[in-house]
Amino acid sequence: MNALSFIKKYLIQEKKDMLLAILFGVIAGIASIGLFAASGYLIAKSAFAPPLYALVVLTSTVKLLGFTKAIAKYLERYTSHRATFSMLQRIRDAFFDRVENMIPKLFYKIRSGDLLTRVVTDVESLQDFFLRVLYPPIVFLFTFLATIFFTSFYSIWIALVLIFGMVISILGLPYLVYQKQKKIKDNVQKNRASLATSLIELFEGFRDIKIFQLIEKRESQLRFYSEEYEKEQERQNNHISMSQSIQTLFGFFIVWIVIGLGSYLVTIGEIDGIYLAMLVILTLILFEDTSSLASLPIYLENNKKAINRLNEITAPETEKNKDQNRISDWNKEELSLKCENVNYRYPNSSHRTLKNISTEIKSGEKIAIIGTSGSGKSTLLQLLLKLLNTDENTIYASNIKFNKINDEAWWEQASVVLQDNHFFYGTIRENLFADDTFTEVELQFVLKQVELHYFNLDELVHERGDNLSGGEKQRLAIARAMLKNGNIWFLDEPTSSIDQLTANRIMQRLFDQNKAATFIYVTHRLLGLENMDKIIVMDKGEIIEQGTPGELISKRGYYFEMKNIEASLIDA
Numbered sequence: 426m427n428a429l430s431f432i433k434k435y436l437i438q439e440k441k442d443m444l445l446a447i448l449f450g451v452i453a454g455i456a457s458i459g460l461f462a463a464s465g466y467l468i469a470k471s472a473f474a475p476p477l478y479a480l481v482v483l484t485s486t487v488k489l490l491g492f493t494k495a496i497a498k499y500l501e502r503y504t505s506h507r508a509t510f511s512m513l514q515r516i517r518d519a520f521f522d523r524v525e526n527m528i529p530k531l532f533y534k535i536r537s538g539d540l541l542t543r544v545v546t547d548v549e550s551l552q553d554f555f556l557r558v559l560y561p562p563i564v565f566l567f568t569f570l571a572t573i574f575f576t577s578f579y580s581i582w583i584a585l586v587l588i589f590g591m592v593i594s595i596l597g598l599p600y601l602v603y604q605k606q607k608k609i610k611d612n613v614q615k616n617r618a619s620l621a622t623s624l625i626e627l628f629e630g631f632r633d634i635k636i637f638q639l640i641e642k643r644e645s646q647l648r649f650y651s652e653e654y655e656k657e658q659e660r661q662n663n664h665i666s667m668s669q670s671i672q673t674l675f676g677f678f679i680v681w682i683v684i685g686l687g688s689y690l691v692t693i694g695e696i697d698g699i700y701l702a703m704l705v706i707l708t709l710i711l712f713e714d715t716s717s718l719a720s721l722p723i724y725l726e727n728n729k730k731a732i733n734r735l736n737e738i739t740a741p742e743t744e745k746n747k748d749q750n751r752i753s754d755w756n757k758e759e760l761s762l763k764c765e766n767v768n769y770r771y772p773n774s775s776h777r778t779l780k781n782i783s784t785e786i787k788s789g790e791k792i793a794i795i796g797t798s799g800s801g802k803s804t805l806l807q808l809l810l811k812l813l814n815t816d817e818n819t820i821y822a823s824n825i826k827f828n829k830i831n832d833e834a835w836w837e838q839a840s841v842v843l844q845d846n847h848f849f850y851g852t853i854r855e856n857l858f859a860d861d862t863f864t865e866v867e868l869q870f871v872l873k874q875v876e877l878h879y880f881n882l883d884e885l886v887h888e889r890g891d892n893l894s895g896g897e898k899q900r901l902a903i904a905r906a907m908l909k910n911g912n913i914w915f916l917d918e919p920t921s922s923i924d925q926l927t928a929n930r931i932m933q934r935l936f937d938q939n940k941a942a943t944f945i946y947v948t949h950r951l952l953g954l955e956n957m958d959k960i961i962v963m964d965k966g967e968i969i970e971q972g973t974p975g976e977l978i979s980k981r982g983y984y985f986e987m988k989n990i991e992a993s994l995i996d997a
């Protein structure tokens with residue numbers, strides 16, 4: 426998408442405020458020029474000791490114009506900022522919707538610090554588009570035209586000088602700045618993203634970095650990014666200041682021309698000398714604020730870069746709508762899953778992680794997936810959970826092609842415990858993600874079910890659950906899944922950090938309380954799998970055995986061998 430059509434789409438929705446901002450901007454500009462022009466005339470007129478009523482009329486006009494300017498300026502600021510902030514809000518919402526659709530794929534493409542700067546700073550920088558790029562030239566143009574029209578009644582020559590000044594200020598100088606800007610490779614946004622990324626990684630991995638004594642190396646990397654960012658900012662600010670100074674200088678040049686030409690026209694009797702001060706002051710005020718026009722191309726380029734950075738990481742907007750149109754309704758009580766020769770390759774990976782996976786999971790079945798480390802168990806679980814997608818379309822849920830099923834609707838019926846579960850800074854209650862329909866007693870009961878009865882619901886959980894043990898985190902995650910009460914359970918080594926006896930008790934409770942639910946349970950522990958309906962054994966991305974525990978024992982394959990090893994360890 427063309428970078429600027431992206432922003433125009435959002436801006437057009439604020440057209441009422443935009444038009445009001447332009448209108449009030451023009452009124453404020455004209456009132457400001459009128460105010461100073463009237464003051465110039467008043468000063469000149471006073472020298473000739475005019476009648477008192479003339480002075481009263483003039484001073485009242487000056488006051489009225491001052492008042493109009495103040496009110497119009499306030500309304501201009503108010504409406505222009507309201508338009509800008511509403512536009513930013515719309516862009517943020519749209520961007521978040523699109524990003525949300527791409528998680529977790531997004532993190533293959535982009536690091537979290539970079540994503541954060543795009544969502545926060547790049548979006549925020551788009552406020553310049555209306556406030557500094559689009560509407561100042563329009564306001565200046567109308568103010569110039571009104572002033573030129575007014576001046577033409579006094580002197581057509583001075584009006585022509587103002588026209589020349591207007592063309593150079595609004596078109597000529599910004600064009601030259603734009604040409605120079607194109608040659609400068611400024612990378613403020615990129616450097617800001619590198620700095621944020623390296624800072625976030627330092628915070629995230631601080632403990633490991635410290636223990637492995639890599640702090641100095643990381644710090645010098647951070648210093649490097651910080652210096653590069655500062656250099657870029659300095660270069661850009663210099664460019665902006667230089668362009669603005671040239672624009673201001675040009676404004677003074679026009680003022681000098683008006684003084685010279687005006688004096689000449691007074692001496693030859695073309696203008697009455699009493700108007701000279703008014704015309705000079707009017708020109709001075711007209712060109713006073715034009716310096717902001719010079720930096721317009723710089724902001725425009727920055728906006729284009731920011732929009733490209735936003736577009737770079739997000740899928741077309743239609744993705745979300747596509748998902749909303751997918752099937753959300755199927756027989757949730759009788760849910761079956763079928764995989765037919767499913768393959769999966771991670772983005773950027775040279776090989777297939779899953780190869781020709783074919784299996785069937787009937788409604789209410791309890792399935793365990795076991796196998797060597799790295800054999801693809803979690804990958805298969807994530808595919809069935811719709812956290813990963815394949816283009817092959819050979820997975821079916823209740824005979825519906827999996828990619829036709831709405832992701833949100835799929836997750837709505839699922840209870841999930843993954844290997845890594847995230848915990849937020851807040852209370853245990855908040856981290857249970859329970860809605861208000863649950864009573865205090867029900868929440869306490871769930872904690873008891875996972876043997877976390879010693880926790881108070883209002884106890885504080887630190888960021889990432891840093892004040893909880895590994896086993897406590899897993900049990901809290903199981904409690905969350907219990908409250909969700911899904912009819913399909915996805916469990917990826919949910920008890921790997923919990924002692925065997927406690928883990929067995931918790932898992933038994935889960936199965937007992939959810940007899941009708943389907944379970945897909947990835948585990949390394951074989952104890953307790955005797956009651957499963959089916960065990961799938963994986964190795965190097967393939968299913969090497971599947972069947973009931975009894976069938977696998979009689980096959981005397983991997984499961985049988987593992988069971989024997991486990992038994993011998995217990996005996997020993």
Ligand SMILES: Nc1ncnc2c1ncn2[C@@H]1O[C@H](COP(=O)(O)OP(=O)(O)OP(=O)(O)O)[C@@H](O)[C@H]1O
Nearest residue numbers: 771772774778796797798799800801802803804805
């Ligand atoms: N995000 C990823 N990008 C690329 N490759 C990945 C990614 N996640 C996992 N893999 C690779 O896919 C393979 C299967 O990983 P997976 O996590 O599914 O194995 P697993 O059987 O669950 O292992 P474990 O028992 O150790 O948890 C591994 O070789 C792993 O390196």
